[in-house]
Amino acid sequence: xxxxxxxxxxxxxxxxxxxxxxxxxxxxxxxxxxxxxxxxxxxxxxxxxxxxxxxxxxxxxxxxxxxxxxxxxxxxxxxxxxxxxxxxxxxxxxxxxxxxxxxxxxxxxxxxxxxxxxxxxxxxxxxxxxxxxxxxxxxxxxxxxxxxxxxxxxxxxxxxxxxxxxxxxxxxxxxxxxxxxxxxxxxxxxxxxxxxxxxxxxxxxxxxxxxxxxxxxxxxxxxxxxxxxxxxxxxxxxxxxxxxxxxxxxxxxxxxxxxxxxxxxxxxxxxxxxxxxxxxxxxxxxxxxxxxxxxxxxxxxxxxxxxxxxxxxxxxxxxxxxxxxxxxxxxxxxxxxxxxxxxxxxxxxxxxxxxxxxxxxxxxxxxxxxxxxxxxxxxxxxxxxxxxxxxxxxxxxxxxxxxxxxxxxxxxxxxxxxxxxxxxxxxxxxxxxxxxxxxxxxxxxxxxxxxxxxxxxxxxxxxxxxxxxxxxxxxxxxxxxxxxxxxxxxxxxxxxxxxxxxxxxxxxxxxxxxxxxxxxxxxxxxxxxxxxxxxxxxxxxxxxxxxxxxxxxxxxxxxxxxxxxxxxxxxxxxxxxxxxxxxxxxxxxxxxxxxxxxxxxxxxxx
Numbered sequence: 001x002x003x004x005x006x007x008x009x010x011x012x013x014x015x016x017x018x019x020x021x022x023x024x025x026x027x028x029x030x031x032x033x034x035x036x037x038x039x040x041x042x043x044x045x046x047x048x049x050x051x052x053x054x055x056x057x058x059x060x061x062x063x064x065x066x067x068x069x070x071x072x073x074x075x076x077x078x079x080x081x082x083x084x085x086x087x088x089x090x091x092x093x094x095x096x097x098x099x100x101x102x103x104x105x106x107x108x109x110x111x112x113x114x115x116x117x118x119x120x121x122x123x124x125x126x127x128x129x130x131x132x133x134x135x136x137x138x139x140x141x142x143x144x145x146x147x148x149x150x151x152x153x154x155x156x157x158x159x160x161x162x163x164x165x166x167x168x169x170x171x172x173x174x175x176x177x178x179x180x181x182x183x184x185x186x187x188x189x190x191x192x193x194x195x196x197x198x199x200x201x202x203x204x205x206x207x208x209x210x211x212x213x214x215x216x217x218x219x220x221x222x223x224x225x226x227x228x229x230x231x232x233x234x235x236x237x238x239x240x241x242x243x244x245x246x247x248x249x250x251x252x253x254x255x256x257x258x259x260x261x262x263x264x265x266x267x268x269x270x271x272x273x274x275x276x277x278x279x280x281x282x283x284x285x286x287x288x289x290x291x292x293x294x295x296x297x298x299x300x301x302x303x304x305x306x307x308x309x310x311x312x313x314x315x316x317x318x319x320x321x322x323x324x325x326x327x328x329x330x331x332x333x334x335x336x337x338x339x340x341x342x343x344x345x346x347x348x349x350x351x352x353x354x355x356x357x358x359x360x361x362x363x364x365x366x367x368x369x370x371x372x373x374x375x376x377x378x379x380x381x382x383x384x385x386x387x388x389x390x391x392x393x394x395x396x397x398x399x400x401x402x403x404x405x406x407x408x409x410x411x412x413x414x415x416x417x418x419x420x421x422x423x424x425x426x427x428x429x430x431x432x433x434x435x436x437x438x439x440x441x442x443x444x445x446x447x448x449x450x451x452x453x454x455x456x457x458x459x460x461x462x463x464x465x466x467x468x469x470x471x472x473x474x475x476x477x478x479x480x481x482x483x484x485x486x487x488x489x490x491x492x493x494x495x496x497x498x499x500x501x502x503x504x505x506x507x508x509x510x511x512x513x514x515x516x517x518x519x520x521x522x523x524x525x526x527x528x529x530x531x532x533x534x535x536x537x538x539x540x541x542x543x544x545x546x547x548x549x550x551x552x553x554x555x556x557x558x559x560x561x562x563x564x565x566x567x568x569x570x571x572x573x574x575x576x577x578x579x580x581x582x583x584x585x586x587x588x589x590x591x592x593x594x595x596x597x598x599x600x601x602x603x604x605x606x
Contacts, residue, residue: 002148005029019160023053023153030149031056034142037130038110041118041153044070044081044126055110064104076115077127084124086116091135108585110573111135116146118153124573125157160278173243175222176229184242184250188300199254200261200293200358201307204268206247207286207320216281223278228285231271236264249287256477261291266324287574290314290323306330316394339392343376347401354409357428358586359548362562366592369426371462371570372410373577386430387575399434406430407445408585410459411452413580418454420440423591424582428460428491435465436476442483456486460512462493468510479511491548495519495536513540515561517551517571523560530560 010028027039040054042065051066066075070082079097080087090112092098092105098113105113110131119124119460119498128150128257130142138146149163171183194489197329205227225247232249232266233241241542242250270283290311296305306325316321323329346352356370387391393399410427417424433443449456461483467476478489491512522529549561552571 001035002145005033006148006152007353009156012208013152013156013159016163017295019156020052024151024155025057026149026156027055034130034145037136038060039133039140039149040077040129040131042077042081042127042129042301043157044118044124049077049081049127053292057131061104061108062121065101066137070484073097073099074500076113077129079125080115080117080129084117084119084122086114088114088137090137098118105131106275109133110135114138114146114599116149116150120158120161125161127151128153128159139376141192147225168574175230176226176243178229178233178241178243178249180242181244184244184252187252188304197254198257198294199252200259200291201267201303202236202251202253202261202268202289202291202322203307203311204249204251204287204289205315205537206249207288209247211284212278212281216279216283218229220279220281220283224283224285226602227276227278228272228287232286234270245469247251253291259293259295261324263324265289269320269322281546286320288314288319290325291322327516336391336394339389340395340398342392343389343392343398343402346376347405351379352402352405353377353579354413355579356407356413356581356583357570357577358575358590359568359592360574361592362558362567362569363589364592367426367586367590368568368592369428369460370583371428372406372430373579374406374430375577391587393432393434396437399432400438403429403431403435404444404448407448409450411454414454414458415585417584417587420460420584422587423593424458424587425592425594426458428458428462430462430464430493433476436467438480440487441479445483445484445488456488459487460491462491462514463510464494465492468492482508483573484511493550509543510545512546514548514550514570520549520551520557520561520571530564533561533566534564537566541565 005026009022009026011023027041030039031037038054038056040057041052042049043052043372044050047069049068049070051062054062062591065075065077068078070078072079072082073096074082075098075389076087076089087097089095089098092102092111092113097107098105108494110133112132112135113129114132114137115129117124119337129145130138140604157509158330167276171179171186173180192199206225209221209224212224212478225243228249229241229243236251240252240254242252244250250270251264253259253261268289269287272287274283275284290307290309290313292303292306292310294300306329309329310325314321315324317323343352353375354372355375356372358367359369359371360367374388376384376385376389393402406429410429413467414424414427431441445461446456449459463476466549468480484490489511491514492510493514495513511538515536519529519533524530537547546568546569547566548568549557549566550570552558552561552569552573554573557571557574558569558573
């Protein structure tokens with residue numbers, strides 16, 4: 001009979017049946033073999049006992065002894081687990097080990113209890129107990145039965161622990177101890193989607209992890225990741241925080257009623273902010289967070305994608321802050337994705353080329369230079385201005401490819417104009433924030449124009465205010481200084497559109513300021529814009545910075561800006577952007593020839 005019982009239980013273990021079901025079946029089979037006993041099995045975690053099976057014991061009793069701390073006077077099972085030895089109590093009513101617990105068990109009719117420790121090697125992992133309704137001890141047959149059952153329990157618990165360890169390794173991040181991407185995916189697809197609770201997702205990216213790795217080493221970077229993990233889990237709870245990999249974390253926020261993603265995100269950002277020591281270096285942790293609430297009829301994948309979109313926008317526009325998803329964010333992302341795709345195809349098919357808008361002297365309308373404007377020709381032959389695919393330039397790779405194309409084509413065009421004896425003085429080329437983040441702008445510029453044998457005095461790099469003054473670090477300022485040291489002139493474009501700070505020009509000087517069209521449009525007597533430009537002209541003149549008025553469309557505007565002392569202008573009044581052939585013709589017909597009697601426009605000529 002024991003052999004039959006062993007085979008049945010071993011088969012359940014081999015098939016991977018749940019531990020609780022397997023042990024409950026064992027207890028039932030034992031009670032059929034030995035009718036005078038009631039069997040019970042408990043797990044031991046090193047300090048407390050936890051009920052595993054006791055199918056014939058009342059549920060209220062099992063609940064009362066669950067999570068019981070072991071000791072030398074804690075009934076039969078608590079004492080057996082504590083000592084690691086078999087404990088036989090033949091009279092519960094008089095045995096001191098049952099003094100604090102006999103009131104629980106004796107009203108149920110039980111008078112004796114025999115408990116044996118279940119061991120894995122030398123470690124106690126549980127207890128196996130027989131309860132008796134008379135004052136008695138185990139018989140020889142029962143001893144043999146318990147020996148077999150303890151061994152079976154040990155096998156079953158060992159297997160369960162190995163399975164749990166494999167699960168832990170599968171679903172646990174080794175560096176932080178948090179649950180990993182696999183566990184996050186599992187929760188989304190299996191648990192949350194059917195829970196009926198309100199829930200949402202926060203996705204957090206650690207700011208400047210690459211900088212920490214590059215500056216202090218990967219040990220410091222790993223230490224930073226651990227600190228961030230600990231602080232996020234302290235706010236969100238260890239079971240709700242996940243490391244998805246690299247510098248990305250996820251937090252699942254749930255509740256019975258409405259939940260506030262913003263409040264949770266703010267608590268996390270606040271918890272992250274205090275400085276910490278990472279491998280001996282003081283670092284101020286920070287993160288950018290995007291989040292999305294689960295809406296009715298949305299799949300978990302859709303909610304996660306929405307949180308991704310929000311994080312993407314937070315990194316682009318609100319680094320170090322929190323952005324919650326709204327439908328408009330998804331539209332913007334789709335628009336950018338399409339722009340990146342379209343520009344990539346156009347680059348591959350050689351449909352990206354510079355067009356040149358003249359910069360002229362306002363008094364003579366002579367052309368002293370050009371601004372090279374990026375133009376894309378569609379597959380159907382339509383010419384599209386850069387404004388229609390500007391979103392693509394926020395992608396670092398696309399921005400680098402566009403700038404490379406513009407550098408190469410402009411260098412080639414200038415070389416041809418110089419070889420033809422045309423009076424080309426300079427060409428302005430626009431740069432994006434991504435061009436500065438690449439870290440090799442100066443080398444690329446020098447290499448391309450050097451190969452084309454074009455002196456850098458013919459180049460003006462145009463940087464918008466948002467790039468020049470909108471960055472939180474000094475990368476742009478350092479790169480501008482390095483470029484100017486090579487003889488390249490720098491123009492501050494779109495001046496007056498929201499970031500203006502003349503004091504920055506003292507620490508990061510430029511050669512040219514281009515007044516934005518929005519100011520030029522207000523060049524009428526009595527308008528406040530007129531006084532602002534007048535003041536700017538005086539400051540620029542004293543700093544040795546030349547000024548170009550952009551977007552001129554009427555003679556009245558020419559008159560107004562000229563009265564303020566502005567020498568140069570650009571706009572549709574003079575010319576739209578031209579392809580290289582027409583630009584060459586304009587240079588031939590209207591180019592300022594510096595050898596002539598009229599003095600050159602020093603603003604951007606000499």
